[in-house]
Amino acid sequence: VGDNSIDIPEANVIIQISSHAGSRRQEAQRLGRILRAK
Secondary structure, rough: OOOOOOOOOOOOOOOOOOOOOOOOOOOOOHHHHHOOOO
């Protein structure tokens, strides 16, 4: 979940349960989406 474009502008907190799903590239992309300035 979250690999494809997901936008929740009201969210203040993201909780990531598993960091072992997918490749390192996917993990970096997820983190980048979380940290991206609005």
